[in-house]
Amino acid sequence: MKRKDLLYKGKAKSVYTTDTKGKLIVEFRDDITAFDGGKKDTLENKGNYNAEVSAFFFEYLKQNGVKTHFFTMLDPHHMVVRKLEMIPLEVIVRNIAAGSLVRNYPFREGTPLHPPLIVIDYKDDSRHDPMLNDEIIIALKFLTPSELKKVKTTALEVNRLLSGLLAAQGITLVDFKIEFGRQGKTIYLGDEISMDSMRLWDKKTGESLDKDVYRFEKGDVMAIYNKVAQRITRSVKKQ
Numbered sequence: 001m002k003r004k005d006l007l008y009k010g011k012a013k014s015v016y017t018t019d020t021k022g023k024l025i026v027e028f029r030d031d032i033t034a035f036d037g038g039k040k041d042t043l044e045n046k047g048n049y050n051a052e053v054s055a056f057f058f059e060y061l062k063q064n065g066v067k068t069h070f071f072t073m074l075d076p077h078h079m080v081v082r083k084l085e086m087i088p089l090e091v092i093v094r095n096i097a098a099g100s101l102v103r104n105y106p107f108r109e110g111t112p113l114h115p116p117l118i119v120i121d122y123k124d125d126s127r128h129d130p131m132l133n134d135e136i137i138i139a140l141k142f143l144t145p146s147e148l149k150k151v152k153t154t155a156l157e158v159n160r161l162l163s164g165l166l167a168a169q170g171i172t173l174v175d176f177k178i179e180f181g182r183q184g185k186t187i188y189l190g191d192e193i194s195m196d197s198m199r200l201w202d203k204k205t206g207e208s209l210d211k212d213v214y215r216f217e218k219g220d221v222m223a224i225y226n227k228v229a230q231r232i233t234r235s236v237k238k239q
């Protein structure tokens with residue numbers, strides 16, 4: 001498969017058209033950003049660690065009946081995906097209070113959330129991704145009521161599957177963000193599921209194993225991404 005034109009250059013990935021209809025190539029670049037792009041760096045190999053973990057999760061989710069955009073990896077930085085019309089929503093599932101939930105609402109960091117919370121934000125950097133509610137999502141026609149129900153069920157299913165997988169590696173899935181897109185009438189899980197889009201805590205030490213290491217300068221980001229990628233992908237080899 002050949003990479004053709006650059007369709008979109010985001011903060012951490014670039015999307016290219018290909019010579020195959022309905023398929024795109026997503027390049028996981030080594031760029032890392034935080035705080036609405038206010039903090040930016042390029043860290044060697046960051047892209048391939050995220051791509052590897054994403055591919056691994058998409059594969060696992062597919063085996064468990066979740067429809068994802070993932071086809072295959074071309075090389076450690078390039079993923080072949082189904083071309084989707086992205087829905088501008090960030091679907092966030094939270095198992096433990098952390099991050100913006102603690103900043104914006106009176107939750108104490110580390111409080112378990114039973115059942116998990118689903119929060120849906122409008123993906124628009126210029127508006128700082130404001131939180132939506134079901135009525136706004138439907139009024140803006142981002143999703144129909146039945147699609148919204150399906151998206152929420154899928155998000156919880158992804159949470160159940162990935163929480164279990166990570167727990168087996170001694171990692172707590174604190175929260176994560178996913179994006180969905182459409183091909184025709186079918187909604188697929190798109191984008192990525194990586195250390196940039198999840199919050200992961202070591203079960204034993206409580207140490208951050210995700211982009212919080214970069215956000216808050218908690219340690220050597222790449223050493224941690226490398227280690228956590230190995231830890232996560234090892235879980236398949238054992239099964």
Ligand SMILES: Nc1ncnc2c1ncn2[C@@H]1O[C@H](COP(=O)(O)OP(=O)(O)O)[C@@H](O)[C@H]1O
Nearest residue numbers: 010011012013015069081082083084086190191
């Ligand atoms: N299967 C897909 N088809 C089309 N676009 C996609 C697909 N998966 C992800 N995208 C989009 O590609 C972009 C990936 O680049 P990224 O750096 O994450 O961008 P952003 O800064 O917008 O988050 C995102 O805007 C995402 O919504």
Ligand SMILES: [Mg+2]
Nearest residue numbers: 010011012191
């Ligand atoms: Mg993104």
